[in-house]
Amino acid sequence: MPELSEAIKAIREGAKEDRFTYLTILQYNVTSPEVLPTLNEVLDQDAELTQEIGWDLVQMLLGIEGSETCLETVARLGNPREVVIKLMEALEGLAVAWHDEVIVDVDEPGVIPDSKIPGKFITLLGMLAILHRRIKTKYPSRFLGPSLVKVFEAYQPTPDMTASVINLVYSLSGRKRPPLPQRKSSVNVANPDQDGDASKNAPDPEAEQEDPLEEAMQQKLLQSFVTCILQRYANAHDMLWSPRLLEVYNPKKVVPGRKTITEAFRQDEELQKRDGVIGQLVALLRDLGLDECPTEFVNSIFEGPLHTDPLAAFDDFSSADDIHYSPGGAVCLIAYWIFSKDVFGSDSPQPEMHIFPDHALMLGRFLGREMQSEITSSPGIADALLAIGLGLEHRNLIKGSEDAMLMAYHHNLTLISVFHPDIQVRNAATSFAGTLLHSEPDDNNRLEILEDLLENCMFASLKACAVTWLKEEIIAAKEQNLSNQFSSPDVVERLQYSLFPDMLFLNEMSDGALVDFWAQNNLFLLQVANFAYFLFKGASSRELVPAGVGAAVGQRFVEPLVAAAERLQKADGAQDDDRMQLSILVDRLRSLGLQ
Incomplete structure (x- = not known):
């Protein structure tokens, strides 16, 4: 590795050589942050040189800490069409690197922690903002579209990276809004296009007149891009x-x-x-x-x-x-x-x-x-x-x-x-x-929804909700003196086998199978027990119970469920919380007096 003074001298004097030779000199000497001010001085003073070699410097500089100023100069003076291509390649490399990175102890899967966000992404987006505003072509959307794709592929939904995306879009849209007041929730990152000296931007050497339809194309591209960012962040x-x-x-x-x-x-x-x-x-x-x-x-x-x-x-x-x-x-x-x-x-x-x-x-x-x-x-x-x-x-x-x-x-x-x-x-x-x-x-529709949940739903938590909603419908019909599906014994007659299914099969289950059954169905069974108490013991709801239903429910539902619950309280696989809930279930079912 050359001495610092020798490297600085080579960077200054090598600019007189042909472009290929100078790039070789830079590859050998631009290896540390200390030489970057000298390189930036050379690039800033020789716009023709920067235009010719700028795109070759992107990958070289991107890996060196503190190269943002040099890269900004490349963005302002380099050939914009060539440098944009290199930036897309660099973004693609970031996307691959981040996809392959193994992240440990991250609270939000798929999100790279703030401390690991490479400043490269923010730097590249700052360059893109400058470059796309410099490109003067008949169809600028043909440059903008691929760039936005690469940005989105490399984007991770962290606050800093999202702030840099917002800066990029504001620059590309050409809209200048007054600065928003600083808030505690504000996130700010470098924005060289808006904060830098745009007077240093070199003209596009291949400038063309823009097609009149392009403004609408670019606006819609930016809208689409931001909706993609919004979805990923949310x-x-x-x-x-x-x-x-x-x-x-x-x-x-x-x-x-x-x-x-x-x-x-x-x-x-x-x-x-x-x-x-x-x-x-x-x-x-x-x-x-x-x-x-x-x-x-x-x-x-x-x-x-x-x-x-x-x-x-x-x-x-x-x-x-x-x-x-x-x-x-x-x-x-x-x-x-x-x-x-x-x-x-x-x-x-x-x-x-x-x-x-x-x-x-x-x-x-x-x-x-x-x-x-x-x-x-x-x-x-x-x-x-x-x-x-x-x-x-x-x-x-x-x-x-x-x-x-x-x-x-x-x-x-x-x-x-x-x-x-x-x-x-x-x-x-x-x-x-x-x-x-x-x-x-329509009370018929309400009852059909509840019946569908109780008969066909495989999730105990939802079936428990259905039981709660049924109870609320019955109470509302009583309090409002309504005459509907929930105010007559027909509702219990219709739903009795969904609410109080045949539990005799529990008698044949092993203790292990009972433990699994309870784990899957406890929410529903506890809610049904509460509903049964409301139905059979409530002064205002007993009139909804058709003749003979109480005895049938006691025989096919209450007796085998109480027996299974008492076995489960003594089973090896039952936890303390399970035993407490089982005790509540048994007490509630016994209080019905249906055994």
Whole structure:
């Protein structure tokens, strides 16, 4: 390795050699941060040299700490079309490197911790902003599209990387907004295009007149790109839009003295940062012209092909109409418009949609056939979809629905309540499903939904919810003096075998099999026991029990279940919590007097 003084001398004097020789000299001498000021001085003073060799310097400089100033000079003076190509190669290398990196002890899978974010990504995006503004060609979208694809492939949804993406798009859009006031949730990264000296930018040596249709193409490309970023960021961070909306809509249900989710986001700096980043992305889309939610925008999300990777087909774009938004990003955008209006009091647009059919079709489109995998792999979209439904119901934007659509919609909501990885979102989905069920005006439809859950649902937690909702329907019919499906003994007659199934098979089970059975069904069995007490012992509900049902339930359900529960209390595999719950179950069933 050459001495520092020798390296500096070689960098200065070597510029007089031919370009190939000089590049060889640089490869040998540019190995440490100390020589970078000298190299930058040479590049800055010889624009012709930088134009010829700039693109060869990108990979060389990117690996050296403190090379940002030199790379900025390369971006301002190098041949913009050639340097852009090298930047795309560098971004592709980052994407591969990050994909292969093994991350240990990361709270959020798929997100690289802030401490590990390579500054290379931020530096490359700062260069891209300068370069794309320098390129003057007939079809600039043909450069912009591939660049955005490479940026998105290398992007990881951390605050700093998202801030650098926001800087890039603001620069490329050509819109200059006044600086926002600094907030606790603000994230700032270097932005050489806006903060540097644009007067140093060299002209494009191959400049052409831009096609008149290009402005619309570039705007739509940027809109599509930002919706992709929004989707990825929301999926990687628990925004908890639906639980927070539920707190705002139902303040009386908030437990006194316990910190709410809304308060946590207001007080915790990291949670504030999440809200701040999403807010910046939505503001960016508004600046790009996406500031309305008409019927056409809503319908585009669930009609026609599902464009899961809208940037992938950039080679086929011939007009702005060929470019599509990220459907998941569009859903997150609508959710945030509703959320920010109701939680922050923003002036967000009102979505032109209703629960039926718009939101029902949207929910069905996203969950598709692989419902569990879709919810677990895209938790942010599932939360956003739920938030939209809550907001529409709160605004009474429901409209009538066909019976089949109502049942399918309710089914999809209950799947979120089962499969979403966050318990607070699951609880919000359960609450909304119950509200929607009770608000359905047709009591036949309500009963059919409950019957379907009790007979066909494989999840004990949902069947337990169905039992709770049935009890609420019976109580409402009694209190409001209604004459409907829930006010006569017919409802118990119809549902008795779903509520109180034949449990005689438990007598043949081994202790181990009983332990497994209890683990899978305890939520439902405990809820049914409570419902049975309400039904058979309640002064106002005993009239709903048809003649002979009590004795039949005692024989086929209560007796074998009590016997199995008493065996389980002594079984080796039972935990202390299990034994306590089993004791409660036995006491409640014995109190019925049906044995």
